[in-house]
Amino acid sequence: MIKFIKYSFFNLIRSYWTIIYFVFFLIISSTILYFSADLTKSIVSMMNIVTVLIPLVAIIFGAIFYYNSREFTELLLAQPIKRSSLLIGQYTGLSLSLSLSFVAGVSIPFLTQGILASDHLIDFLLILMAGVCLSFSMSAIAFAIALKHEDRIRGFSIALFIWFFLAILYDGLLLILLILFKDYPTDYLAITVTILNPVDLSRVMIMLGLDISALMGQTSAVFLKFFGTLKGISISFISLLCWILIPALLIVKIARKKDF
Amino acid sequence: MINIQGLNKHYNKNHVLKDINLNISDPGIYAILGPNGSGKTTLLKSIIGLVIPEKGDIRVNGINVQDTPLYRNEISYLPQVARFPDNLRVVEVIKLIKDIRNQEADEFQLIDLFGLEAEMKKKLGNLSGGTRQKVNMLLGFLFDTPVIILDEPTNSLDPVSLTKFKKMIFEKKQQGKIIIYTTHIMSFVEEFSDKIFLLLDGRIIFTGDLQGILKETLESSLENAIVHLVDRNGNDKIY
Numbered sequence: 034m035i036k037f038i039k040y041s042f043f044n045l046i047r048s049y050w051t052i053i054y055f056v057f058f059l060i061i062s063s064t065i066l067y068f069s070a071d072l073t074k075s076i077v078s079m080m081n082i083v084t085v086l087i088p089l090v091a092i093i094f095g096a097i098f099y100y101n102s103r104e105f106t107e108l109l110l111a112q113p114i115k116r117s118s119l120l121i122g123q124y125t126g127l128s129l130s131l132s133l134s135f136v137a138g139v140s141i142p143f144l145t146q147g148i149l150a151s152d153h154l155i156d157f158l159l160i161l162m163a164g165v166c167l168s169f170s171m172s173a174i175a176f177a178i179a180l181k182h183e184d185r186i187r188g189f190s191i192a193l194f195i196w197f198f199l200a201i202l203y204d205g206l207l208l209i210l211l212i213l214f215k216d217y218p219t220d221y222l223a224i225t226v227t228i229l230n231p232v233d234l235s236r237v238m239i240m241l242g243l244d245i246s247a248l249m250g251q252t253s254a255v256f257l258k259f260f261g262t263l264k265g266i267s268i269s270f271i272s273l274l275c276w277i278l279i280p281a282l283l284i285v286k287i288a289r290k291k292d293f
Numbered sequence: 294m295i296n297i298q299g300l301n302k303h304y305n306k307n308h309v310l311k312d313i314n315l316n317i318s319d320p321g322i323y324a325i326l327g328p329n330g331s332g333k334t335t336l337l338k339s340i341i342g343l344v345i346p347e348k349g350d351i352r353v354n355g356i357n358v359q360d361t362p363l364y365r366n367e368i369s370y371l372p373q374v375a376r377f378p379d380n381l382r383v384v385e386v387i388k389l390i391k392d393i394r395n396q397e398a399d400e401f402q403l404i405d406l407f408g409l410e411a412e413m414k415k416k417l418g419n420l421s422g423g424t425r426q427k428v429n430m431l432l433g434f435l436f437d438t439p440v441i442i443l444d445e446p447t448n449s450l451d452p453v454s455l456t457k458f459k460k461m462i463f464e465k466k467q468q469g470k471i472i473i474y475t476t477h478i479m480s481f482v483e484e485f486s487d488k489i490f491l492l493l494d495g496r497i498i499f500t501g502d503l504q505g506i507l508k509e510t511l512e513s514s515l516e517n518a519i520v521h522l523v524d525r526n527g528n529d530k531i532y
């Protein structure tokens with residue numbers, strides 16, 4: 034499997050798109066740092082970008098990468114190797130290269146702004162963690178979808194819809210849900226619904242780190258009330274890991290039955 | 294060496310392979326023929342483990358192909374369509390495959406044979422279709438395996454490469470390998486086949502050698518003999 038991680042990673046890291054993605058983060062975070070009044074505001078702006086854009090890019094790259102290497106995957110699978118080690122290797126290589134572009138692109142400007150010495154270091158690390166988790170999670174979802182649907186148009190449509198649902202639609206639906214049930218205790222509902230969405234989870238995780246109640250949405254506030262900061266962050270992090278593990282297992286499961 | 298028993302395969306409702314029985318144990322050259330869509334690629338992919346059989350049993354050297362990927366150490370496979378990652382260089386792809394297989398390989402002789410020296414540093418995305426097919430062919434012949442499976446190897450090769458390819462097939466036969474291939478070029482089959490399997494709509498409708506098929510149909514060329522057999526089996530697909 035290590036071989037496949039390596040080949041996918043090095044193949045991708047040289048690609049034009051990875052570099053664009055890196056430069057994009059470089060520019061965006063420099064701009065945010067330049068225009069925001071203080072680091073807290075920068076972190077919040079970064080959070081909004083990370084939680085919406087990373088899922089989108091990861092899901093699109095995941096699908097593109099799978100479809101583009103489709104025939105080569107076939108050639109590799111004709112070698113004496115296990116399907117799961119190839120596909121998980123490719124997926125891991127992809128997620129690593131996405132994560133590296135993101136971490137490097139964001140870290141350079143923040144480091145030059147002295148994030149290490151500031152009291153926002155933890156918040157910044159949480160952003161990085163959230164971004165990396167989202168890269169791994171959403172590209173696994175994209176990979177699983179692409180593996181399942183040979184038809185590219187359909188694969189892309191489903192992947193994009195999932196992004197739209199999780200990153201855009203979900204919060205609105207959650208709000209409606211909470212308003213509908215406002216006469217009932219909705220805390221458990223809010224927690225459950227949040228855990229069911231990796232995008233919300235990463236937002237909650239970052240918010241809890243920032244620990245500014247005024248900025249928190251209702252769900253983050255509920256997490257804080259129920260678990261406190263540390264436990265809240267841990268729970269969101271572990272849930273995020275599940276959001277990586279389950280789609281990754283799904284890749285293995287689909288691959289086992291698939292005709293290449 | 295290769296035993297297939299009662300193999301069936303559906304793609305959705307499309308019954309692509311129907312009760313295929315096939316045994317290959319002696320060294321030699323085996324041609325799998327049939328019209329487009331008759332199931333040749335699907336059959337070869339089932340042997341190599343790319344397609345999961347739904348019914349039936351495929352064994353290579355007595356090992357059920359569903360049980361372990363290791364039986365593929367004995368098989369070289371040339372896919373019908375070859376696409377490589379655009380970013381990878383030819384050397385890198387060869388290195389990767391060698392790395393995966395961990396088997397003895399002599400790429401230099403093949404690079405020389407196909408005249409690929411000048412292409413080695415090029416990215417695969419920038420190669421011409423024919424050159425890509427040569428790289429594909431090189432990878433297919435890289436390892437010294439007892440079984441060689443070739444899905445339309447004659448595709449888009451220029452006459453010079455085709456001649457070299459024929460020479461290689463001949464050598465492999467001399468070395469006692471089992472070579473299984475598909476093609477639509479009948480003159481090639483007339484030259485290189487110890488046994489022919491004719492597939493039609495997922496069923497093997499003829500097994501035998503060149504003399505056998507000519508005799509059975511009373512035709513003078515393989516082309517006519519196949520048209521004859523396809524017609525006789527109630528199929529009006531143009532071949």
Ligand SMILES: Nc1ncnc2c1ncn2[C@@H]1O[C@H](COP(=O)(O)OP(=O)(O)OP(=O)(O)O)[C@@H](O)[C@H]1O
Binds near residue numbers: 292309
């Ligand atoms: N992945 C797939 N999904 C659905 N149907 C498929 C798939 N692969 C092949 N088929 C169908 O299975 C049938 C047999 O295809 P196959 O590729 O085995 O034919 P073939 O004999 O190799 O044809 P050709 O001479 O054109 O290469 C065709 O009807 C094809 O449409």
Ligand SMILES: [Mg+2]
Binds near residue numbers: 333335373
């Ligand atoms: Mg075919």
